Each structure stands twice: as structure tokens, then as C-alpha cells.
Amino acid sequence: MREQKFGLVINPRAKGVYKRYILSQRKFWEAFLKPEQYEVPESIDQTGSALKKLLEQGVEVLGVLGGDGTVNIVLNELMKLSPGKFPTILPFRGGTINALCNNIGTKDSPEETLRKVVGISRAHPTQFFKHLIRVTEDENGLMTQRYGFTFANGVFPKIFQVYYSYKNPGVGAATRLILKIFFTSAFRPGWAKSLLSPVEMKIEGRSGEIMSGKVRVLAVSTLESPTLWWKPFGPELNGRPQFHYLANAMTNPEVVLNMFDLFIGRSNHAKHLVSKADELKVECDTGYVLDGELFSVGKRLKIKIDIGPSLRFISL
Incomplete structure (x- = not known):
């Protein structure tokens, strides 16, 4: 993972993210990533511009911290941006149901997932193609x-x-x-x-x-x-x-x-x-x-x- 350029988009309005990390000021991503590696759009309307910034940096793996609704917003904004090459999507368990994470086998907490991204914890990456x-x-x-x-x-x-x-x-x-x-x-x-x-x-x-x-x-x-x-x-x-x-x-x-x-x-x-x-x-x-x-x-x-x-x- 460390050899691929990583970027993270965080939905602070996702219920799991807001309750666990925003209200408590436990913004764990700040300890692992440089400021230019993550985006926290303040509204849904700003998601597209946040993604554009990350894509312009050449992000190859895009982390999404939120729930299934957040993943849906991000994917639809990516479709609008229509990049020449779509990044690999890494969903984090930041929602209430986390259906996508359940289907691809992501069981770790968001903190542990990010530790694996930056190489602190051992990762066993598995890729999936989903229509x-x-x-x-x-x-x-x-x-x-x-x-x-x-x-x-x-x-x-x-x-x-x-x-x-x-x-x-x-x-x-x-x-x-x-x-x-x-x-x-x-x-x-x-x-x-x-x-x-x-x-x-x-x-x-x-x-x-x-x-x-x-x-x-x-x-x-x-x-x-x-x-x-x-x-x-x-x-x-x-x-x-x-x-x-x-x-x-x-x-x-x-x-x-x-x-x-x-x-x-x-x-x-x-x-x-x-x-x-x-x-x-x-x-x-x-x-x-x-x-x-x-x-x-x-x-x-x-x-x-x-x-x-x-x-x-x-x-x-």
C-alpha cells in the first residue's frame, strides 16, 4: 500500500463518523496523514471539489470514510469528474450498515484500516471488481x-x-x-x-x-x-x-x-x-x-x- 499514492475523503456528517470522531475530536487521520492527503468537505456539494484536489495529486487509492451513502456520493461525483483512470476505492467502516464493507470483507475499525494503509499494521490486501x-x-x-x-x-x-x-x-x-x-x-x-x-x-x-x-x-x-x-x-x-x-x-x-x-x-x-x-x-x-x-x-x-x-x- 505504501508504494501507491493514497488519499482519504472524510464525510463529517456520516452518523458514525460524526458521533465517534467529530464530536469527540478524535480525528485519528491527522496523526497518520499529511494535510494534503485528506479532505473533509463541509457539505455534500463540496465533495466533487474535494475529490478533484485528491485526483490532481495523482491519488491511486482513494479511501472513503463514511457509510454506504458516503460511498454512493463519492462514486457519483467520480462519475461526473470522469477521470482518465479511476482510483482503487478503499471503503472504511464509518457508517451504520456498511454493506459494501461487509461484502468485500472489510472488518477492521477505521483506525486499524488506516494503520494498515500507512504500514504500521500488517495488511493483506485483496482486490475486487464490482459493477x-x-x-x-x-x-x-x-x-x-x-x-x-x-x-x-x-x-x-x-x-x-x-x-x-x-x-x-x-x-x-x-x-x-x-x-x-x-x-x-x-x-x-x-x-x-x-x-x-x-x-x-x-x-x-x-x-x-x-x-x-x-x-x-x-x-x-x-x-x-x-x-x-x-x-x-x-x-x-x-x-x-x-x-x-x-x-x-x-x-x-x-x-x-x-x-x-x-x-x-x-x-x-x-x-x-x-x-x-x-x-x-x-x-x-x-x-x-x-x-x-x-x-x-x-x-x-x-x-x-x-x-x-x-x-x-x-x-x-
């Missing part, structure tokens, strides 16, 4: 394009709104929400029904319609485990230019009867389709979640999801 998905939304002719790893709509925007209403979103909050849905489906069916009710949606692939009508969820990802323990997709992609997708159109009683299998990602129900593709077209009005961030909630959209570029990631 991004490209989400192009069409809102009455207004086109917007975003990149990420995991897309979900249907009930997921409502679930994430509840999740983000918790005082301290994170693994604990996510677990409490899942258990609440699981146990209240029997005792407070009205609350669970309002959260999990299917929505009008149309999903098409290259060969035609996949599902339409009342659809509960569409989830698309190039990660094998898009969040926590959930591994609903089956065999890994192993770098193929495809994404996993899951489409579910179960009725409420069917969801209740199969809820445990759905939560652990092993349902074989006829209305629970799991497959792979390289392009989907979706019409819905729920908005969507991309790498944990909410977009276009409540808007009627036409969305195209296809394969984006393959980037190099590293775990130490």
Missing part, C-alpha cells in the same frame, strides 16, 4: 442519472422513512424495526399492512414484462448481501456484467405466512421471483432507495436500471 448499477429516472421528461450498488422500491422507501425516524439509525435500529414488523404483523396488522402494502408497478426486462399490478418490492443489486444478513439472491455474480434482482407480488396473507423466509432471504414462493439481468425498466410512484438514500419519494417515475462501470475496490 455499479446505473439508475436513469424519467420524471415527465426530466432525466436524472445516478449510480450505486443496490436499488429498491415498492415498500422499501416507506420502511427506510421509518428507519431514519429512529434517533440513532444503525444495525440496532434496523433490527428493532424488523422485529417490530415481524411481531406486530399478528398483533397490530393495520400498522404492518400500511407499511408493507403492495403498490402499482410495472417491471419489464429485455424479453418483455416480468411483473405488473400490485407489486410489493423490486430489489436490484450487484452485491450478494445488500444489507445486514439478508442474502436473497443465490450464486455470486463473480464480476459478470449483470445484477441480481428480486420481485415480489405476494398478497398480505402470503407475506405473513412466509415472513421469516423472506427476512432471511430464502423464499421459494411462486410470487417471489429471483433472477439476474443487465437491464430492467420500471414504472412506479413510490420513489426508490439507492444505497440507503431515499430519492424521488411519492413521484411517478419511469426508471431504467442497467449495468454501469466496473470499479476496483480493495480490502485490507
